[in-house]
Amino acid sequence: MSRTVTLALVDDAGVPLGALPAYDVPAPWWQEVSSVVAEARRRYGLDVAVLRLVAADRPEPPGGHLTYLAQVSGRPSVPLTPVPVDLTPEPLRAPWAEPGGPARSLAWAAEELQRLGRPVTAVAQQRTWNLSAIWRLDGAHGTAWLKQVPVFFRHEAAVLRWLARAAPGITPIVLADDGTGRVLLDHVPGEDRYEAGPDERAAIAVDHHAIQLRAVDDVAGLVAVGVPDLRGPALARWIRAALAPHDVSVVVDLLAGLDDRLAEVRRCGLPDTLVHGDLHPGNVRSDGTRRVIIDWGDAFLGHPAFDILRLTETLDAATAGSLREAWAARWRADVPGCDPEQAVALLRPVAPLRMAAVYALFLAGIEPSEHPYHAGDVPACLERAAAEAKQD
Incomplete structure (x- = not known):
């Protein structure tokens, strides 16, 4: 799958110039623009800075025919086609x-x-x-x-x-x-480990456990530097507030019992700590000898089980179960008397519910033309949460 790209150009003052002829780029993911920039240089000799997505011919990524706004210095010699682009100021536009x-x-x-x-x-x-x-x-x-x-x-x-x-x-x-x-x-050498297998994920889980164990003793310091605090009842309040503008009928029972469920989780005895928030293998980079965990923007303070659930969510049941058992054994060894397995069972429907709230907050904080990146994520996560709740 590839993308077809139209670049609507503006000059350094933001004055519209017109659009370049459409061209194809191999990477289908809308946010990846290195090939968009390289192809504009190769085809037209132009150095452009891609600013933002302004139109797409499909409701969500990947692929399709996309129009981006791009900035160029001077007036290009290549013929440009007039194209309507809304340049109205938008308060949620990224700088x-x-x-x-x-x-x-x-x-x-x-x-x-x-x-x-x-x-x-x-x-x-x-x-x-x-x-x-x-x-x-x-x-x-x-x-x-x-x-x-x-x-x-x-x-x-x-x-x-x-x-x-x-x-x-x-x-x-x-x-x-x-x-x-x-x-x-x-720079971190290596590649993002999207295709990591069970053994590599197990090693990632061990690395991350050391981080979380260290963070247990410095939660107050992390709060002080601005890490979102979603410990205990705060998580339920945050989820409900984020999802308030959305149709949550599919998870109404889960939301109604969320406070009681989280109280049960606390009784399992695991400490609150630093949670990565999106610990899938693509957020780990490795050159074969060193692993580095990247992209901590989703980080928050809360329950450590959220990260092992994310790390194992695409695996088959047996493999995921084995990795979770190892994760639970580490916590039992470090926090005697805790019940990690029960915490995981209770949080399985909460994990996709929390992700629905994350995507809802993205939508609330970005300009409307960029909503197609995330609009389908909220209902998809709510459906997953409902499915997990039925298996309780």
């Missing part, structure tokens, strides 16, 4: 999705790297969507990555700095951050 936004962020990153003695010689845009913008910055002293995230992920830099002290070597190194969502990260 990197505005004309001039990428340039401001890259200028900040270049200044920080210069200060660190790592001057930039080449820049490549990798990704842009409502949850992040990512650029690769190369120089004679190595590669760094500029990541910019929205306000609801702003705590990620603080989490990474805490992790660098508490668990050095298994998370990305922060080179700089500006407190608003921009962070510079040192």
Whole structure:
């Protein structure tokens, strides 16, 4: 599957110029724009900065025919086609999705790297969507990555700095951050481990257990630096508030009993800790010798079982069960008298319910033209939560 892309261009002042002829790129995932930028350069000799998605011919990713707004300096010599694009200001628009936004962020990153003695010689845009913008910055002293995230992920830099002290070597190194969502990260060799098998997932679970055990003793410090606090009853309140604008009829019974269920979970005796929030193998990077857990924007303080449920959710029942048994054994050894198995059983329907709330908050915090990225996720997660609740 591929994408067909139309770039609607604006100049540095945000004045619309027209659209380039449509072209195909191999990667079907809408937020991946490195090939979009490279193909515009190859075909038309243009250096563009992709700002945001403005239209799609299908309700959700991947693939299809997409129109992006992109910025270019000067007026292209290639003939452009008039195209209607709504340039009305939008209060929920990400700062990197505005004309001039990428340039401001890259200028900040270049200044920080210069200060660190790592001057930039080449820049490549990798990704842009409502949850992040990512650029690769190369120089004679190595590669760094500029990541910019929205306000609801702003705590990620603080989490990474805490992790660098508490668990050095298994998370990305922060080179700089500006407190608003921009962070510079040192390069991590290897590849994202989307295809990790059971043995590798078991190793990831062991790595992550060490992090969570260390965080048990510093929950207050993590709260102080802005990590969302979803311990105990706060989780139920947060879920209900996030899902209030949505049709939750399929999980009405689960929501009605959520406080009692979470009270039972607390009686299982596991401590609250730092939760990654999206611990699937694609958020682990490895070069075969070193594993690094990345993308901590979904992190919160709460129950550790959420991460083992996420790490095992795509596995067959027997394999998932084996990994969860090992996870439970570690917690029983470290917290005598706790009941990890019962906690997992109680939280199985809550895990997709929490994810539905996460996607609901994304939708509430991003501009409408980017809703197709997530609109289908809320009902899909609610259906999964209902299915898990029926198996209680």
